[in-house]
Amino acid sequence: xxxxxxxxxxxxxxxxxxxxxxxxxxxxxxxxxxxxxxxxxxxxxxxxxxxxxxxxxxxxxxxxxxxxxxxxxxxxxxxxxxxxxxxxxxxxxxxxxxxxxxxxxxxxxxxxxxxxxxxxxxxxxxxxxxxxxxxxxxxxxxxxxxxxxxxxxxxxxxxxxxxxxxxxxxxxxxxxxxxxxxxxxxxxxxxxxxxxxxxxxxxxxxxx
Numbered sequence: 009x010x011x012x013x014x015x016x017x018x019x020x021x022x023x024x025x026x027x028x029x030x031x032x033x034x035x036x037x038x039x040x041x042x043x044x045x046x047x048x049x050x051x052x053x054x055x056x057x058x059x060x061x062x063x064x065x066x067x068x069x070x071x072x073x074x075x076x077x078x079x080x081x082x083x084x085x086x087x088x089x090x091x092x093x094x095x096x097x098x099x100x101x102x103x104x105x106x107x108x109x110x111x112x113x114x115x116x117x118x119x120x121x122x123x124x125x126x127x128x129x130x131x132x133x134x135x136x137x138x139x140x141x142x143x144x145x146x147x148x149x150x151x152x153x154x155x156x157x158x159x160x161x162x163x164x165x166x167x168x169x170x171x172x173x174x175x176x177x178x179x180x181x182x183x184x185x186x187x188x189x190x191x192x193x194x195x196x197x198x199x200x201x202x203x204x205x206x207x208x209x210x211x212x213x214x215x216x
Contacts, residue, residue: 017073017125020092024069025117027103031096036104037174038167043108050162055111056214057157058168061175062102063114063213064150068095070124071146075139078132084139087189091143091182098178101171108167114213123205137192144191145199147183149206151176 023029045051072092076085106112114120131142154176161168194202 014077017077020069020073021121021125024066024099025121027113029069029096029099029103030093031100032093034094034097036101037170038101038105041166041170043167045109045162045165045167047162050165051109052111054162054165054168055106055109057161058102058105058109059111059114060210060213061154061157061172062099062106063117063120063209064153065095065099065102066113066117067120067124067209068092068146068150069099070121071128071142074125074128074130075132075142076128078129079136079139081136084136084189087185088139088143091185094178094182098171098175101175105168105171115216116212120209120213127202135192137190138194140186140189140191141194143186144183145194145202147179147186149202150179151183153206153210154179 045054069092072088072095076088076092079085079088103113128142132139154172158169158172158176161172
């Protein structure tokens with residue numbers, strides 16, 4: 009029912025934006041890794057990068073929630089919500105690392121969430137292929153972004169690196185699963201728009 013989707017969406021938005029996400033219960037990949045990042049400038053750099061990653065995970069929550077709300081396919085909805093729960097793990101891990109680094113989530117979180125939810129819902133209303141195609145397009149962008157961050161992190165920041173590596177593996181799995189389920193290729197203008205918004209989010213979250 010639409011009312012159930014609305015209630016569920018509001019609940020997810022509040023938990024996501026207030027740091028109360030639950031996730032699937034997987035342990036933080038950085039557990040047991042020594043925090044050897046000592047220089048203040050390095051910690052500031054890592055904090056900004058993890059803030060961008062956290063903002064990306066806020067958007068992932070919104071995208072999957074919007075996609076699940078917009079589909080009429082119960083099996084697909086459950087697949088999307090399962091992926092969302094795994095993305096909630098990413099959100100928690102990024103929040104943990106931000107606290108360790110003395111940083112904070114992006115103050116623009118509500119904007120990232122609202123925009124991504126609308127994108128997810130619109131894709132879902134265009135049908136199964138479009139819905140799954142958005143998963144592939146977004147996850148591929150996230151994989152590129154994570155690779156850049158893994159290359160740009162201070163070499164000794166093993167705790168952040170272990171989190172991003174697990175996130176990257178999960179994103180690859182989500183994209184491949186969506187392709188297997190029948191994802192359609194997104195139109196070129198849509199892919200360009202997604203890449204443009206990704207740049208806006210990255211630059212905004214880096215500083216705000």
